[in-house]
Amino acid sequence: MRLALTGAGGFLGWHVRVLARALGWPEPVAVTRAELAEPALVAAKVGGVDRLLHLAGVNRGDPSDVAAGNVELAATLARGLRRCGHPPKSIVFANSVQAGNGTPYGDSKSVAADTLVAAAAQAAAGFVDLRLPNLYGEHGRPHYNSVVATFCRTLATGGATEVRDDRELALVHAGDAAARLVDAPATGAWDASMPALRTGVRALADRLGDIAATYRSGEIPPLPDRHEVRLFNTYRSHCFPAHYPxxxxxxxxxxxxxxxxxxxxxxxxxxxxxxxxxxxxxxxxxxxxxxxxxxxxxxxxxxxxxxxxxxxxxxxxxxxxxxxxxxxxxxxxxxxxxxxxxxxxxxxxxxxxxxxxxxxxxxxxxxxxxxxxxx
The missing domain is CATH 2.60.120.10 (Jelly Rolls)
Incomplete structure (x- = not known):
């Protein structure tokens, strides 16, 4: 499958590119934020691809910047699609389960989805609005992508985790989300059904703390299921290479x-x-x-x-x-x-x-x- 991505350099974008490599697909075409400002260039880069994934977004920062950023990213992509002589066969938007929840982030994601729905209809392209929950996985950015990344980096550098808001989470591994975005065939390494790990924040901190404590001496913690394996792999990504050999x-x-x-x-x-x-x-x-x-x-x-x-x-x-x-x-x-x-x-x-x-x-x-x- 020929893919084009916005946000290719981000956390989810990297996992999509790794999955494409594992599947033996061509290297996805990356559309940078600077290139999004040039509609003709966007049209040239995404023209004729099988699937365009809009992953670029603003997750953290000043609320007004978050809201404006997500809306503008979708609008600039839509302008490029209108210039495209051979539009992508399908467009997939990496939306959020928070879309339309009354927050600047959630409402901006809802507006972005509406913008892309209209652009896809005009281009006669299929459209998928994929509402993603909290994602975790290897090489997430602490204090930005996921509380999992924040806890892992804190523990890997010898710190103690701090829980301020103990709420329930539904966590999906980024590799599973990537598989859903590209409709990858099922294997043991990913699951496009996006099975979620449901846990409280404090329970998550304790779980990762146990992993870190066991692994500190090189011992392998219990790995009874796929989420435990993936949490361990996520933690290890924050240990490498400083903790080895x-x-x-x-x-x-x-x-x-x-x-x-x-x-x-x-x-x-x-x-x-x-x-x-x-x-x-x-x-x-x-x-x-x-x-x-x-x-x-x-x-x-x-x-x-x-x-x-x-x-x-x-x-x-x-x-x-x-x-x-x-x-x-x-x-x-x-x-x-x-x-x-x-x-x-x-x-x-x-x-x-x-x-x-x-x-x-x-x-x-x-x-x-x-x-x-x-x-």
């Missing part, structure tokens, strides 16, 4: 040495080992939900990671002489290469049993951009 303790006696690599408190899991000859590279892929841990037990290696859609590469030099673990953040391409002259022995652990029909593994080279080595 995680050191392992070696216990030695006259018989040899023992190293505990994984202590998991609940849920499924699978462990395997591999050997690699000098220069061999393993990986070159990313995951959307799977938790994956690397630990070199013998030899020397370099683990490289790159966030999807970004260019910077983070590298960790690791060795069996000083064993550590590095947990792969979701939606980051990663690999491991044997940098030594001897055979490399690596232990891998994931939180789920491998299913060849739904592997949650998507090819993606890390690339050859080389910053300073970490560790």
């Amino acid at each position: 995680l050191p392992l303790t070696r216990h030695a006696d006259r018989r040899g040495e023992l190293v505990e690599v994984v202590r998991a408190h609940g849920g499924a899991g699978q462990t395997f080992c591999s050997t690699s000859h000098p220069g061999v590279v393993r990986g070159e892929h990313f995951h959307l939900a799977k938790v994956e841990r690397f630990a070199v037990l013998r030899g020397t290696a370099e683990i490289s990671l790159r966030r999807i859609g970004h260019t910077e590469v983070t590298r960790f030099a690791v060795s069996g002489e000083e064993p550590v673990v590095v947990d792969m953040p979701t939606m980051w391409a990663h690999n491991i290469v044997n940098t030594g002259t001897d055979e490399l022995l690596t232990l891998f652990w994931s939180n789920e049993l491998f299913d060849p029909d739904r592997p949650d593994t998507y090819p993606e080279p890390v690339g050859d951009r080389v910053p300073a080595v970490v560790g």
Whole structure:
């Protein structure tokens, strides 16, 4: 499917672009806020695409700026659509469940929807007004996108969460919302039905606090369901790369040495080992939900990671002489290469049993951009 996006650089936009990459679709066409001000340019960029997603919006700030921003973004997009000789087949608006609730934000989202309904009708394009609840997920912006992001960043930096308004929340993972926006076929890695996690704010803070406390020593918290996995992955995104690698303790006696690599408190899991000859590279892929841990037990290696859609590469030099673990953040391409002259022995652990029909593994080279080595 050929997609065009406004708000491609935002939280939800990034998750949509990652999902498109996983599906093997062409890179979505991004329409920036500056480009929205030029109707002819908008028309040229979105003309002929299968689906246009309007994700750009203003969520926080002065109430008058929020209201004016959401209305104007929709109006500028509508002006571009009126100049489009080959309009998109469908237009999807990432609206909010707060639309029309009497607040500047909610009422501005309602006005934006009306503006886009009219523009879609004039363009003879299909229109979907998708009213999204609170979203959470990897790399959310604290104090802006989600209270989940705020709590995760606070905990990851050693702070204590503060609950001022303990209300009920319905939380949907951004990957599931992205799947709904593009009508992605169902898999285990996303769910376009957008199953919600219903929780109070205080209960959420306690839940994330338990995850952080368990993971502080490198132990894996209980992961009994998909939301717990995704909350853990969201928390880990705020830990990376500063918290890695995680050191392992070696216990030695006259018989040899023992190293505990994984202590998991609940849920499924699978462990395997591999050997690699000098220069061999393993990986070159990313995951959307799977938790994956690397630990070199013998030899020397370099683990490289790159966030999807970004260019910077983070590298960790690791060795069996000083064993550590590095947990792969979701939606980051990663690999491991044997940098030594001897055979490399690596232990891998994931939180789920491998299913060849739904592997949650998507090819993606890390690339050859080389910053300073970490560790």
